[in-house]
Amino acid sequence: MDQFYEMIYKRKSVRRYDGKRPLSAVELAEITAQLEKLQPLDSDIPVRFRIVKRGETGCLWGEYCLLLYSEERENYLANAGYLLEQMDLWFASRDIGACWYGMGRADEKKLDGLSFVIMMAFGRCRADAFRKSMSEAKRKPLSAVYTGGAESALERALQTAHYAPSACNSQPWSVVCEEGKLTVSQQSGFKNPLMKNLVGYMNKIDMGIFFCFLELALHHEGYDFRRTLLSDGAAEYTLSEE
Numbered sequence: 001m002d003q004f005y006e007m008i009y010k011r012k013s014v015r016r017y018d019g020k021r022p023l024s025a026v027e028l029a030e031i032t033a034q035l036e037k038l039q040p041l042d043s044d045i046p047v048r049f050r051i052v053k054r055g056e057t058g059c060l061w062g063e064y065c066l067l068l069y070s071e072e073r074e075n076y077l078a079n080a081g082y083l084l085e086q087m088d089l090w091f092a093s094r095d096i097g098a099c100w101y102g103m104g105r106a107d108e109k110k111l112d113g114l115s116f117v118i119m120m121a122f123g124r125c126r127a128d129a130f131r132k133s134m135s136e137a138k139r140k141p142l143s144a145v146y147t148g149g150a151e152s153a154l155e156r157a158l159q160t161a162h163y164a165p166s167a168c169n170s171q172p173w174s175v176v177c178e179e180g181k182l183t184v185s186q187q188s189g190f191k192n193p194l195m196k197n198l199v200g201y202m203n204k205i206d207m208g209i210f211f212c213f214l215e216l217a218l219h220h221e222g223y224d225f226r227r228t229l230l231s232d233g234a235a236e237y238t239l240s241e242e
């Protein structure tokens with residue numbers, strides 16, 4: 001997964017696509033092949049992917065949508081976030097635009113007995129559609145989500161992880177660092193109580209996305225770790241030097 005690290009600084013949600021330059025059959029075959037290589041957060045959770053034309057989803061942009069189906073069991077939403085975020089980074093590495101699309105509705109709610117979870121729109125975009133500077137990325141200050149003193153390498157890793165995308169940019173993660181251990185938990189990311197159900201759902205996906213970024217960043221800064229998934233979308237990382 002480490003080859004994705006640099007893509008953290010390139011990716012962003014792409015909402016403008018070049019309809020005149022469709023993806024080729026070779027590119028679509030590469031995408032399908034890449035799906036086989038994704039690392040799950042929990043390998044016991046069965047998942048399937050489906051690629052459909054955007055028109056079949058009600059999604060507003062992109063040429064295609066990548067749909068994820070999963071068995072609904074503990075941590076399945078975080079697992080979905082963790083898996084599809086690897087595709088988001090891979091798409092950026094191939095200059096293919098992508099955007100998570102939580103509002104999208106799948107025509108088929110079930111696939112091989114698994115439930116539709118979330119989709120990601122993708123397609124050809126302009127080369128300059130990607131992020132040029134991290135100052136464009138709107139994120140809360142790190143101090144709003146992180147407590148505990150840390151050596152500078154760890155703080156760099158957390159700053160990088162904090163660039164993770166999230167639904168409505170809610171950034172629902174909070175990280176506490178104590179004695180070589182990071183506890184990552186989920187805060188309420190949205191203020192609107194009317195959206196409570198949708199929010200809880202999306203924020204669990206967001207946590208998986210954050211775990212993906214955090215792990216890439218920890219490895220990059222030379223940390224090894226043992227991850228323990230906890231209930232309520234939380235995880236504990238016990239750190240050691242690589």
Ligand SMILES: Cc1cc2nc3c(=O)[nH]c(=O)nc-3n(C[C@H](O)[C@H](O)[C@H](O)COP(=O)(O)O)c2cc1C
Pocket residue numbers: 011012013015099100101102103104137163164165166167168169202205206209
């Ligand atoms: C789970 C999830 C669902 C999202 N759903 C939508 C969506 O329905 N429509 C949309 O325009 N953006 C959606 N986004 C994109 C976020 O708004 C975006 O990631 C966030 O604002 C941060 O911006 P960035 O991705 O450019 O860094 C979603 C992101 C995530 C992680």
